[in-house]
Amino acid sequence: MSIETDIKQSKFRNPHHKAALNLLFTANWLSNSQACLLKPYDLTPQQYNVLRILRGQYPNPIRVNDIIERMLDRMSNASRLVDKLLLKGLAQRTECLHDRRAVDVVISEAGLNLLAELDNLQDHWENKLQQLSGEEAALLSDLLDKLRSTSETSC
Structure with a gap:
């Protein structure tokens, strides 16, 4: 359409x-x-994004501030998102050895298992983009990168 x-x-x-x-x-x-x-x-796209960041960091923990830098939606409250994942048993807090004020987070086994299940659904979801050829998808991605490189992102 x-x-x-x-x-x-x-x-x-x-x-x-x-x-x-x-x-x-x-x-x-x-x-x-x-x-x-x-x-x-019972996941939001923002929680899913945090889980994928945690999986990418696994088995190493990551600080909440570092999660924010990697998020797709940087306006999200990462601390709140992490708290929700902790309550669901999908992530765990660990001690930050270098800074006692900082909070390190690592994905739990339950979080890894959920992402493994969601990977198949995500593959199916990404098939929406199969209407584009590989070359078209690469061109679109390059054009979006170009657009972001010429624009200021701050409000």
Whole structure:
């Protein structure tokens, strides 16, 4: 479907305006789709992102501040997300040997098992992108990188 059909708008100020709206609409479409995939597992996309960061760091612990730097949604409250994962038994706190004020986090065995189960669902979810060829997907990714490299990210 076209952006014109999806948002019921036929006129845009210019091609850049149309591209920006299309990008925002598509990002929300992907985010909502992933949220639906994770809902039966009582996970938000942000919690899922933290779990994947923890798995990437495993078996080494990681500080909450380092998690924030790696998150896709940097506006999320990483401390709160980690607390929720701790309550669900998907992560564990460990002592930070270098700084007693800092909190180190490591993924639990239950977290690893959940991610292993979700990997198959994530693969299926990513099939939405199979409408693009590998070359098109690479070009899209390069164009998005280019867009972010020319823009300031602070408010």
